[in-house]
Amino acid sequence: MGTQEAGGAEPPQGGPFFTMDEVAKRSTGKETWLVIHGRVYDVTRFLDEHPGGEEVLLEQAGQDATESFDDVGHSEDAHEMLKQYLIGEVHPDDLKPGGSKLLDGVVDSHRRGRRPGLDVPLLCHGCEVLLIRCGKQNVGS
Numbered sequence: 354m355g356t357q358e359a360g361g362a363e364p365p366q367g368g369p370f371f372t373m374d375e376v377a378k379r380s381t382g383k384e385t386w387l388v389i390h391g392r393v394y395d396v397t398r399f400l401d402e403h404p405g406g407e408e409v410l411l412e413q414a415g416q417d418a419t420e421s422f423d424d425v426g427h428s429e430d431a432h433e434m435l436k437q438y439l440i441g442e443v444h445p446d447d448l449k450p451g452g453s454k455l456l457d458g459v460v461d462s463h464r465r466g467r468r469p470g471l472d473v474p475l476l477c478h479g480c481e482v483l484l485i486r487c488g489k490q491n492v493g494s
C-alpha cells in the first residue's frame with residue numbers, strides 16, 4: 354500500500370549514452386529501441402501492449418520517433434509510461450542541432466563579448482561630439 358515515489362521516474366542524468374548507430378542496430382522485433390526527444394527507449398516489452406499497435410513502433414524502430422510520437426498527441430499517461438522504457442540518452446555528438454545547450458552557450462558568450470565592444474566606441478563618440486560642441490561654443494564667444 355506504500356507509495357512508490359522513487360519508481361525510477363527520474364531520467365538518467367548524463368547517460369548511459371548511445372550513438373544513433375547503436376540504436377539503429379536494435380530495430381528488430383527481438384530488440385526494439387527508439388528515440389524520443391533525445392532519449393533512448395527499449396520498447397521490446399511494450400510492442401504487444403501499445404494501444405496504437407506494434408506496427409507503428411516497428412516502423413520507427415532504430416530511429417528518432419520524436420515527430421511521430423508528438424504528431425499523435427499522446428496523452429499525459431502515455432508520457433508517464435515512457436519512463437518505464439527509458440534506458441539512456443542519445444550521445445551528444447548525435448543530437449540534432451537546434452535546441453542544443455552547447456549552441457546556447459556559444460551565442461551567450463558572443464552576446465557578452467559584444468557589449469563592451471559596442472559600448473566603448475559609442476562612449477568615445479559621445480565624448481568627441483561634446484568636445485567639438487564645447488570647442489565651437491568657445492570659438493564663437
Ligand code: HEM
Pocket residue numbers: 387394396399403404405406409410413418421422425426427428429430431432434435438
Ligand atoms: C514508448 C513509446 C510510446 C508509448 C509509451 C506510447 C503510448 C501510447 C498510449 C498510452 C496510447 C493510448 C492513447 C494515449 O493515451 O495517448 C497510444 C496510442 C497511440 N500511439 Fe503510442 N506510444 C509510444 C510510441 C508511439 C510511437 C513512436 C508512435 C508512432 C507513430 C505511436 C503511435 C500511436 C498511435 C497511432 C496511437 C493510437 C492513437 C489513437 O487511437 O487515437 N506511439 N500510445
